[in-house]
Amino acid sequence: MKFSIIIPVFNRPDEIQDLLTSLLSQTYRDFEVIIVEDGSEVTCEAVVSRFSKNFSIRYFFQENSGQGFARNFGMSQASGDFFVILDSDVVLPPMYLEVLALEIKNRSLDAFGGPDRSGEDFSPLQKAMDFAMTSFWTTGGIRGKLKDPSKYQARGFNMGVSKQVFEQTKGFLDPNRGEDIEWSLRIKKSGFRLELVEEAYVFHKRKNTLLNFMKQSFSFGQNRVNVSRFHPGAIQLIHLLPLFFLLFLISIAFAFFLWPQLFYAQLLIFGLWSLGVLVGALIQYRSLLVMGLSWICAVLQLSGYGAGLLYELSVKAIKG
Known part of the structure; x- marks a missing residue:
């Protein structure tokens, strides 16, 4: 199985540096990376070029259209069998793609959603934000742990679909207003199998202030x-x-x-x-x-x- 990793970016070259660096350590190597620069003023093209000798990576620039439509464009350019969609502010553990490939095969998944965690090197505020987003006392734990993984609604920071799912459902319908949840529901209604893969977690950095966190x-x-x-x-x-x-x-x-x-x-x-x-x-x-x-x-x-x-x-x- 070949993965196409789709990453929309908006004015965040430093984050892309960290994410691409984590891809160097992946134990599963059959993948390509597609970066879609969504109208950024501060682009990451120079950062992307540094990784061109390490793995297959392509860079595209488009006028700003929102992350949902930027992901659609990236998937339309992909050559893999399964598309993995990531936000630019995540970092992957080394076994991420290997675990994902195994779970997709063993569970016959057409699509998946994965949880997020905080890394040991995260700031106290980043760890606190992660707790607020994932704790039983706030979200009921539904963001990353469910007794029935088929009830999960995937989030755009860590989700994926087969090529067939994308071609049949046509991807995101909205640029940035709950577009990931909407697509998750539509994928299930189309008869495809989408489940939570708890083991395919990412480290989500969330470089927010308290004010921005509340706005989010x-x-x-x-x-x-x-x-x-x-x-x-x-x-x-x-x-x-x-x-x-x-x-x-x-x-x-x-x-x-x-x-x-x-x-x-x-x-x-x-x-x-x-x-x-x-x-x-x-x-x-x-x-x-x-x-x-x-x-x-x-x-x-x-x-x-x-x-x-x-x-x-x-x-x-x-x-x-």
Whole structure:
């Protein structure tokens, strides 16, 4: 099986350097790399050229169209049997492609989604963001661990499809608004087998500030509503939990003035949730700094997602 690794890039040459360097260590060698520069002002062409002697790599530049359409273009140029789509801010462990090839063969997969993790060399904030995105206390763990891997909805930072899937489904329909989840749902509805491959994880660097992390969480909430325009059943109870969390936080302030007994009960509930986050982060990372930052990121992630969901649902209701 030959892999075509599709990487859209926008003004991030340093990240591409790290990702391509990790490809040098892959134990599975039958692959090509396709870089699609999506209208960047700071291009990575010089970085890409340094790796041309190490493996098959091609570089394309196009006017900015969004990461979804940049991936489509990359897949249209690919010669492999299976297309692996990665974000530019990930790094691969050495066994990534070997594990993936084995799982695709053993499980007869047409498509897959893989989880993300934090590396040991990540900053405390990066580790905290990773915890907020993957913890049971925030996302319910659905981003990277499921009892039923067939229920997974692949994310564009680490996903892949066979050539047949791309040719039949025509790839992404939206440039950057939950386009990966929409395609995942459409792939399954087309009768193809898409599952979580938990062992095919990537290290996801997420070079965000706390403000940008909250903005990203807000956009994730908006994106879920956008996906529901294509797939009416896309919003499920678990996706509404961040909205309930946000409303719960707002209600605490009102309860303080209007209903003191309820206020103390709410504080107890919030305290127990906070304790779960703090203890979980401390056990995972054994760092007080990461523990504290994880709590902040968890609050921002849930409230940001909930606010984005509420905003976009309101817009959808107004527009009909």
